Amino acid sequence: MSKQIKPTDSELEILNILWQKGPVTVREVHEEIEKKKEAGYTTTLKLMQIMIEKKLLKRDETSKTHVYQSAISREQIQGQLIQRMIDNVFNGSASQLVMQALGNYQADAKEMEKIKTYLEEIERKNKK
Template sequence: MAKKLTPRPTDSELEILRILWENGASTVKAVNEKLNEKKESGYTTTLKMLQIMYEKNLVVRDENERSHVYKAAIKQDEIQKVLLDKLLTTAFSGSAANLVMQALGNSQPSKEELKKIKELLNQIERDRK
């Protein structure tokens, strides 16, 4: 049975994962074009990154076509959880409430978002009982 260790993408890897989550399965060319919207980056650099990510099982690829098609191998949720946990322990000393309050304070949540958050809070309280 293959071991399943927590994925810890580096910053660059995360950038690429975001493109794959947003755009779905993509060729190296497509990923590279997206990357280049933000910053200059050579084609083979992107290729190499994807190859490394493939070795690390961060992505899967379909080699049937001449241009391989890459796809994120992990869900965005999972990485969000991993990174959130890490931030929580390293920068917030484990206090989720502090983290949440900072996040709310620093952002401009819409009315709908506020509502959804409140509902979640109510639900947590209900479940608690």
């Protein structure tokens, strides 16, 4: 495996904003965070600075007001977290994770439809 990335919940919150908005300033990230909870501006700043050190983020320092973006893709983190979860609480069984997820969400017909379509797609590919 390449590098093991393990963002904290606070870091994930920031990554989500950056994935959604693209390159933005600390100010913009901070205002987004404040919609959900109390937070000091320098707290957000510090978090993002540490994330730079950890290589979770990149930034453009051309202007005084730096512009930040994620250094990793959402899919990369999703894959890693799913893998860790399968190892940690699903005894290494991916199907158990999928079944647990399906069990929790089969109420949602639209979600189920998407999954079924996707499964059929895989089916078709495998037959070729």
